[in-house]
Amino acid sequence: MKREQLHAPKGVSEYVPPRSASFEWIRDHLIAPAKAAGYQLMELPVFEDTNLFSRGVGESTDVVSKEMYTFEDRGGRSITLRPEGTAGVMRAVIEHSLDRGQLPVKVFYSGAFFRAERPQAGRYRQFYQVGVESIGLDDPAIDAEIIALADTAFKNIGLKKYRLEITSLGDAQSRAAHKVDLVKFLKSLDLDEATQSRAEINPLRLFDDKREEVRSKMAAAPLLMDYLSAASRENFAQVCSYLDALGITYTLNPRMVRGLDYYTGTTFEFIHDDLGAQSGIGGGGRYDGLMETLGGADLSGIGFGLGVDRILLAAEAEGVLLENQFASDLFIIPLGQIAKERALSLAQDLRQDGFKVEIAFGDRALKGAMKAADKSGSAFAVVLGETELSSGSIELKRMKDGELSSVKISELGKALSAHA
RNA sequence: GUGGGCGUAGCUCAGCUGGUAGAGCACUCGGUUGUGGUCCGAGAUGUCGCGGGUUCGAGCCCCGUCGCUCACCCCA
Structure with a gap:
C-alpha cells in the first residue's frame, strides 16, 4: 500500500x-x-x-x-x-x-x-x-x-x-491630542471602504500604506512628532543623543x-x-x-x-556567511576493525580537548573515505591503519594543499593547533 | 483574505505543431595494491504535484484541486 x-x-x-x-x-x-x-x-x-x-x-x-x-x-x-x-x-x-x-x-x-x-x-x-x-x-x-x-x-x-x-x-496626552487632528484630517480624504475601516480601527496604520495614491494623500497628514509633550520631546532627545554618543546612525x-x-x-x-x-x-x-x-x-x-x-x-x-565556518578540524579514516576501535577513542580524546573531529564510518575504500573528508570541509585528515597503530605515528594531511607531516598519534592535538 | 507567476530525477532546468522522458550538477562504484579536489568510464534515481476530461494516444490541450512563489495586506 x-x-x-x-x-x-x-x-x-x-x-x-x-x-x-x-x-x-x-x-x-x-x-x-x-x-x-x-x-x-x-x-x-x-x-x-x-x-x-x-x-x-x-x-x-x-x-x-x-x-x-x-x-x-x-x-x-x-x-x-x-x-x-x-x-x-x-x-x-x-x-x-x-x-x-x-x-x-x-x-x-x-x-x-x-x-x-x-x-x-x-x-x-x-x-x-x-x-x-x-x-x-x-x-x-x-x-x-x-x-x-x-x-x-x-x-x-x-x-x-x-x-x-x-x-x-x-x-498618552501626546497621542490623544494628535489623534483628534489626524481623524479630522482622514475624514477629509476620499478613501476606499477597506482603507476607511482600517483608519477607524487605528488611524495611525494609514501612515505605512504602500500604495502610491494613499501615500500621496497622507503626505499632508499631521505627524505625531509635532504633538509630543515637552516631557516626551525631552526624553526622545535624550535617547537620540545617547545613540549619537554610541556612534549609532x-x-x-x-x-x-x-x-x-x-x-x-x-x-x-x-x-x-x-x-x-x-x-x-x-x-x-x-x-x-x-x-x-x-x-x-x-x-x-x-x-x-x-x-x-x-x-x-x-x-x-x-554573502557574509563563510563557507567553511562550521567545518571540522580533523577527519579520521580508520582501516580495519582494530583501527576503528582506536579511532573512536582517539576522536573522543581530541573532542575533549575542544577539537571538532569526525570519523569515516562504513568500510568504504580509502579513496571514497578521502573524498568524504574533502567534502566535509575538514581542515585535516589522517589515515589510521596497521602501520600507524604499530609505529605510533601518523601522517597528518592538511587538506587545503595536501601537505603531509608526520606526527605522533599521542601528539595529534598539539599538531592540530600548531598547523592550523 | 485579494491578485500575478510557477509546479518534469536530490538540485537547476530542457522537452519541437500532443506519439507514454532527457541534460548538467550532486550521488555510488571503477580507472590494480593505503590518501581528496582535475580527467575518463560505468551505475542508480522520476506514479512528469494530484484528480478528472478531450483524444487511438497527453509532460505537453481543457476543468478542478493541492502546493510553491512574488506582491497587496500585515509584520519579525
Missing part, C-alpha cells in the same frame, strides 16, 4: 543541514550582545491563554484579530500559539514577581512564534525570533542600550546594508507605525535593503501601560524582537 507523502505544514520555516548551521550561528550572534550586557534567559511556553494576547497586544491589531492560531484544549480552555514574545515575558515577570527585585528586569528569549498569514518571502506561519526586554525603569539610557544591543548583533554578524529608523510615539521616521498596540515613547525598526517586501529584520520600542494592563504594577519597559529567519536571509544576500 502506498502512503501519501507527508509535508511540513504550509508556510513554516525549517532548517536542515547544511543551512541549519548558519541559522544557529545567526541566532547565537543575535543573543550574544544581550548576554554580554547581563540579560538572562526566559524560556517560556509557546502557547498561552488567549486572553494574554487579546489584552496585551490589542484587539484592534491584525495580529490578534485575524492571525492567531487559537484552539480549545481538552479542558475547554482557549489557547493561542504565541504570535509575539513581549506579552508572555510580561506575564511571567508578573507571575514570578520578578519586578519585586532589582529593576530593571533584564531578560532575553529565543524561539518559535506563530502567525496565520499568507506565506511570502521572509514571512512564515512559524518563524523564529530573538527578543530582549528591559522592564521597570524609564531611563532614556536604557532605550539606547536596547537599540545598541540589536545594532551590535547586526554588526557582529557582518551586516552592512541595514538601517535603523526611530521615532517617538510620545505619552539612525534616521528619524515620524511616519513609522508598529503593528502592536502597546508601544509608547521610543519606537524603532531595523530595515534591510536586500530583502524584498518583508524588509523589517527587527523592531521594538517602549511600552508604558502593558504591564498594568496585564494585571501587574504600573511599570514601563522597552524591548525588541529580531526576525532570525529574515536576518539569515539578509546575511545570505550580503
Whole structure:
C-alpha cells in the first residue's frame, strides 16, 4: 500500500543541514550582545491563554484579530500559539514577581512564534525570533542600550546594508491630542471602504500604506512628532543623543507605525535593503501601560524582537556567511576493525580537548573515505591503519594543499593547533 | 483574505505543431595494491504535484484541486 507523502505544514520555516548551521550561528550572534550586557534567559511556553494576547497586544491589531492560531484544549480552555514574545515575558515577570527585585528586569528569549498569514518571502506561519526586554525603569539610557544591543548583533554578524529608523510615539496626552487632528484630517480624504475601516480601527496604520495614491494623500497628514509633550520631546532627545554618543546612525521616521498596540515613547525598526517586501529584520520600542494592563504594577519597559529567519536571509544576500565556518578540524579514516576501535577513542580524546573531529564510518575504500573528508570541509585528515597503530605515528594531511607531516598519534592535538 | 507567476530525477532546468522522458550538477562504484579536489568510464534515481476530461494516444490541450512563489495586506 502506498502512503501519501507527508509535508511540513504550509508556510513554516525549517532548517536542515547544511543551512541549519548558519541559522544557529545567526541566532547565537543575535543573543550574544544581550548576554554580554547581563540579560538572562526566559524560556517560556509557546502557547498561552488567549486572553494574554487579546489584552496585551490589542484587539484592534491584525495580529490578534485575524492571525492567531487559537484552539480549545481538552479542558475547554482557549489557547493561542504565541504570535509575539513581549506579552508572555510580561506575564511571567508578573507571575514570578520578578519586578519585586532589582529593576530593571533584564531578560532575553529565543524561539518559535506563530502567525496565520499568507506565506511570502521572509514571512512564515512559524518563524523564529530573538527578543530582549528591559522592564521597570524609564531611563532614556536604557532605550539606547536596547537599540545598541540589536545594532551590535547586526554588526557582529557582518551586516552592512541595514538601517535603523526611530521615532517617538510620545505619552498618552501626546497621542490623544494628535489623534483628534489626524481623524479630522482622514475624514477629509476620499478613501476606499477597506482603507476607511482600517483608519477607524487605528488611524495611525494609514501612515505605512504602500500604495502610491494613499501615500500621496497622507503626505499632508499631521505627524505625531509635532504633538509630543515637552516631557516626551525631552526624553526622545535624550535617547537620540545617547545613540549619537554610541556612534549609532539612525534616521528619524515620524511616519513609522508598529503593528502592536502597546508601544509608547521610543519606537524603532531595523530595515534591510536586500530583502524584498518583508524588509523589517527587527523592531521594538517602549511600552508604558502593558504591564498594568496585564494585571501587574504600573511599570514601563522597552524591548525588541529580531526576525532570525529574515536576518539569515539578509546575511545570505550580503554573502557574509563563510563557507567553511562550521567545518571540522580533523577527519579520521580508520582501516580495519582494530583501527576503528582506536579511532573512536582517539576522536573522543581530541573532542575533549575542544577539537571538532569526525570519523569515516562504513568500510568504504580509502579513496571514497578521502573524498568524504574533502567534502566535509575538514581542515585535516589522517589515515589510521596497521602501520600507524604499530609505529605510533601518523601522517597528518592538511587538506587545503595536501601537505603531509608526520606526527605522533599521542601528539595529534598539539599538531592540530600548531598547523592550523 | 485579494491578485500575478510557477509546479518534469536530490538540485537547476530542457522537452519541437500532443506519439507514454532527457541534460548538467550532486550521488555510488571503477580507472590494480593505503590518501581528496582535475580527467575518463560505468551505475542508480522520476506514479512528469494530484484528480478528472478531450483524444487511438497527453509532460505537453481543457476543468478542478493541492502546493510553491512574488506582491497587496500585515509584520519579525
